[in-house]
Amino acid sequence: MIAPDTSTPRAAYEVRVCAGSACVANGSLQIAQRFEEAIARNGLAGSVRVIKTGCHGLCARGPVVVVGPDGVFYPAVDLDAADRIIVSVLGDREPVEPLLFRESPGADSIARYADVPFNARQQRIVLRNCGVIDPESLDSAFAAGDYVALSTALATMTPEQVIEMVRDSGLRGRGGAGFSTGMKWQLARAAEGDLKYLCCNADEGDPGAFMDRAVLEGDPHAVLEGMALAAYAIGASEGYVYVRAEYPLAVKRLRKAIADAEARGLLGKDIMGSGFSYSVSIREGAGAFVCGEETALIASVEGRRGMPRPRPPFPTTSGLWNRPTCINNVETLANIPWIVANGAEAYAAIGTGNSKGTKVFALTGHVHYTGLVEVPMGLTVREMVHEIGGGSSSERPIKAVQIGGPSGGCLPASLFDTHIDYDALASVGAVVGSGGLVAVDKSTCMVEFARYFLAFTQDESCGKCVPCRIGTKRMLEIVTRITEGHGQPGDIETLERLGNLVRSTSLCALGGTAANPVLTTLKYFREEYEEHISEKKCRAHACGALSTYAVIPEKCKGCGVCKKNCPVNAISSVIKEQYTIDPDTCVKCGICEAKCPFDAIIRV
Amino acid sequence: MTQNACNCAPEAKRVDLSLLEPVLAQYAEDDGALIPVLQHAQGLYGYLPLDVLREIAEKRSTPFSEVYGVATFYTQFHLMPRGKTVVRICQGTACHVAGAPAVTRAITDELDVSLGETSADLNFTVEAVACVGCCGLAPVVVIDEKVHGQVDAGGARKLARVLRAEASR
Numbered sequence: 055m056i057a058p059d060t061s062t063p064r065a066a067y068e069v070r071v072c073a074g075s076a077c078v079a080n081g082s083l084q085i086a087q088r089f090e091e092a093i094a095r096n097g098l099a100g101s102v103r104v105i106k107t108g109c110h111g112l113c114a115r116g117p118v119v120v121v122g123p124d125g126v127f128y129p130a131v132d133l134d135a136a137d138r139i140i141v142s143v144l145g146d147r148e149p150v151e152p153l154l155f156r157e158s159p160g161a162d163s164i165a166r167y168a169d170v171p172f173n174a175r176q177q178r179i180v181l182r183n184c185g186v187i188d189p190e191s192l193d194s195a196f197a198a199g200d201y202v203a204l205s206t207a208l209a210t211m212t213p214e215q216v217i218e219m220v221r222d223s224g225l226r227g228r229g230g231a232g233f234s235t236g237m238k239w240q241l242a243r244a245a246e247g248d249l250k251y252l253c254c255n256a257d258e259g260d261p262g263a264f265m266d267r268a269v270l271e272g273d274p275h276a277v278l279e280g281m282a283l284a285a286y287a288i289g290a291s292e293g294y295v296y297v298r299a300e301y302p303l304a305v306k307r308l309r310k311a312i313a314d315a316e317a318r319g320l321l322g323k324d325i326m327g328s329g330f331s332y333s334v335s336i337r338e339g340a341g342a343f344v345c346g347e348e349t350a351l352i353a354s355v356e357g358r359r360g361m362p363r364p365r366p367p368f369p370t371t372s373g374l375w376n377r378p379t380c381i382n383n384v385e386t387l388a389n390i391p392w393i394v395a396n397g398a399e400a401y402a403a404i405g406t407g408n409s410k411g412t413k414v415f416a417l418t419g420h421v422h423y424t425g426l427v428e429v430p431m432g433l434t435v436r437e438m439v440h441e442i443g444g445g446s447s448s449e450r451p452i453k454a455v456q457i458g459g460p461s462g463g464c465l466p467a468s469l470f471d472t473h474i475d476y477d478a479l480a481s482v483g484a485v486v487g488s489g490g491l492v493a494v495d496k497s498t499c500m501v502e503f504a505r506y507f508l509a510f511t512q513d514e515s516c517g518k519c520v521p522c523r524i525g526t527k528r529m530l531e532i533v534t535r536i537t538e539g540h541g542q543p544g545d546i547e548t549l550e551r552l553g554n555l556v557r558s559t560s561l562c563a564l565g566g567t568a569a570n571p572v573l574t575t576l577k578y579f580r581e582e583y584e585e586h587i588s589e590k591k592c593r594a595h596a597c598g599a600l601s602t603y604a605v606i607p608e609k610c611k612g613c614g615v616c617k618k619n620c621p622v623n624a625i626s627s628v629i630k631e632q633y634t635i636d637p638d639t640c641v642k643c644g645i646c647e648a649k650c651p652f653d654a655i656i657r658v
Numbered sequence: 659m660t661q662n663a664c665n666c667a668p669e670a671k672r673v674d675l676s677l678l679e680p681v682l683a684q685y686a687e688d689d690g691a692l693i694p695v696l697q698h699a700q701g702l703y704g705y706l707p708l709d710v711l712r713e714i715a716e717k718r719s720t721p722f723s724e725v726y727g728v729a730t731f732y733t734q735f736h737l738m739p740r741g742k743t744v745v746r747i748c749q750g751t752a753c754h755v756a757g758a759p760a761v762t763r764a765i766t767d768e769l770d771v772s773l774g775e776t777s778a779d780l781n782f783t784v785e786a787v788a789c790v791g792c793c794g795l796a797p798v799v800v801i802d803e804k805v806h807g808q809v810d811a812g813g814a815r816k817l818a819r820v821l822r823a824e825a826s827r
């Protein structure tokens with residue numbers, strides 16, 4: 055057995071520049087180049103090294119740079135800041151005080167990345183190497199321990215032992231359904247067939263979630279190693295990674311990782327001389343949310359329209375080209391090497407009752423610190439929003455969180471002590487789902503928010519089964535008319551009836567969960583629906599048809615575009631070049647708001 | 659026989675089908691590769707002209723209905739020519755709560771193209787995308803391949819004006 059070569063020399067001093075998608079969008083590659091040039095100019099390429107890493111998590115404060123063995127953290131680095139950091143790196147290596155992270159202007163600086171409150175409650179297993187290693191370098195992955203678990207398992211464990219270990223760890227699928235991974239593997243192992251597939255579901259269709267993307271971009275080898283371990287356990291020899299089309303960087307890094315791993319004998323034929331073979335190909339999705347559903351994913355990989363089919367037979371019995379197929383989520387797979395390396399007990403020691411280990415969440419919305427967080431299962435919503443997220447980013451309090459994306463639910467502030475684990479969330483009507491967590495303040499209308507999610511699922515419904523195709527459409531029509539001020543008495547009851555019907559009769563979980571955002575907002579924010587229907591009022595001023603429009607005098611430049619476009623002549627200039635809107639004539643169409651080039655029209 | 663009067667999708671010039679040959683050859687052995695073939699074809703032509711779909715169906719011995727069915731199922735495939743510049747406005751959850759609707763209003767108004775449409779001069783396509791995975795930067799607008807983060811309505815108008823100015827040059 056050839057153990058991976060971990061002897062590559064490590065540079066003495068490392069400058070880690072985040073090259074995750076969000077930081078790249080903020081110009082982090084130019085920052086990295088600036089560092090590299092300065093280091094080369096000073097002939098220090100041997101002792102100082104720039105590493106372009108995956109996501110550090112704190113995307114909202116990018117581009118993120120973390121320097122040296124202590125992990126000195128510089129947020130929002132621009133070229134000027136980069137130049138000052140270089141002076142320190144090439145000189146006394148003291149942290150550049152004015153550039154350090156502060157919770158608010160004037161507050162004490164926090165030097166180490168690990169000490170930032172955003173990180174304090176986190177525990178990184180899946181993201182263990184994200185932000186640490188160079189995801190495009192296999193040596194960097196080796197140095198961080200990737201492929202050690204695979205080599206150990208191939209040398210010392212039987213497939214059954216691997217399955218047992220994963221089952222005992224309590225790991226449940228992170229793709230949404232939360233099925234026991236060990237059990238799924240057992241079924242796949244027991245299934246009859248000479249050729250089996252192990253596929254990785256990297257479709258990540260939930261809008262507002264980017265956990266899988268971060269893992270693929272930050273530590274692709276961890277996913278490949280997890281796939282190889284899973285394939286060994288169930289006896290698969292081929293597999294696909296089904297990646298979302300909107301993730302070009304992830305595809306690029308994954309492609310390189312597969313080629314590098316194959317070249318070193320870590321994937322492909324006779325892996326590490328063990329006699330076990332497993333090869334991986336990439337399939338790029340083509341933009342259909344439903345293809346994240348496993349039977350639809352199979353149809354899509356086979357080159358057909360991605361429509362789900364009834365189960366059973368489950369893919370573990372008859373999947374890709376009617377062969378036994380095990381499909382696991384990216385995050386699920388990235389956990390596997392850690393479990394194999396550290397043992398089932400270590401993993402099971404983290405988390406709560408039936409929810410073991412950690413979960414990665416994409417924390418977004420109206421909180422201070424948005425980004426990617428990995429926490430032990432069982433934290434409360436309040437801890438997520440207030441301790442990690444740093445609370446509301448506006449002066450308005452957080453009024454709700456939406457957990458689990460389009461299939462999830464909305465929880466009100468009164469339930470913020472709910473623990474985030476499978477059972478506790480299910481008991482209040484929400485789900486862990488894939489891990490999207492959106493906190494919203496009072497400027498979000500819960501009816502409109504529910505309409506938003508329903509519009510998404512309705513649009514993505516593949517149309518195969520009637521309840522989902524027609525039921526979600528009718529529901530969307532009703533919710534939309536409520537937000538447009540045409541809600542009728544009885545609408546709420548109809549929504550509830552339809553919602554429960556769609557939930558219980560749809561073919562796949564897309565329809566089965568589509569009603570959740572509506573049903574949970576009806577449960578916890580019913581008064582907002584009632585206000586929309588009976589008082590024609592939207593307390594958040596988010597529903598255009600239920601708002602009053604006004605001109606902000608300070609912003610109005612008197613161009614007259616609003617007056618020209620108003621279909622009912624409700625806008626006039628009382629004083630010269632100052633426009634006002636007559637609320638009695640206004641039909642609340644919102645055209646003036648859309649047309650104003652200076653954003654001088656607001657809803658009140 | 660009377661001439662076919664239908665003129666709803668006039669294909670200005672006939673597409674050069676020979677470009678497809680290497681793609682078809684690359685995937686000739688792979689029965690499940692219809693989607694990658696369509697992806698490559700769209701990369702070559704910018705969209706999927708009907709002639710291209712017909713050629714793919716014929717050469718892969720797949721019924722045209724099946725090829726057409728797949729091409730129309732996935733949002734990534736376009737059967738009509740697209741604008742020179744593609745503006746994608748993220749409508750993911752994070753972007754939605756951070757103000758994507760106002761950004762959408764500003765851009766569609768400034769470029770005079772509605773969401774999901776291409777301008778008559780083929781300069782711009784404006785479309786919705788459900789999350790590009792940069793939610794930490796919400797609201798996000800992607801112009802061709804470049805991601806612009808934290809775009810508010812005013813910033814969106816500026817971006818759109820720059821695009822208009824570039825197009826008219």
Ligand SMILES: Cc1cc2nc3c(=O)[nH]c(=O)nc-3n(C[C@H](O)[C@H](O)[C@H](O)COP(=O)(O)O)c2cc1C
Nearest residue numbers: 227228229255258259346347348382383386563564
């Ligand atoms: C509409 C729909 C979309 C889904 N999208 C995804 C997805 O994007 N990624 C994913 O891993 N699982 C997704 N799933 C869940 C998969 O069907 C499947 O349960 C999962 O990939 C299994 O992997 P796991 O056991 O590791 O979680 C989706 C399910 C449905 C019904």
Ligand code: FES
Nearest residue numbers: 748750753792793
């Ligand atoms: S919601 Fe817009 S990038 Fe994710």
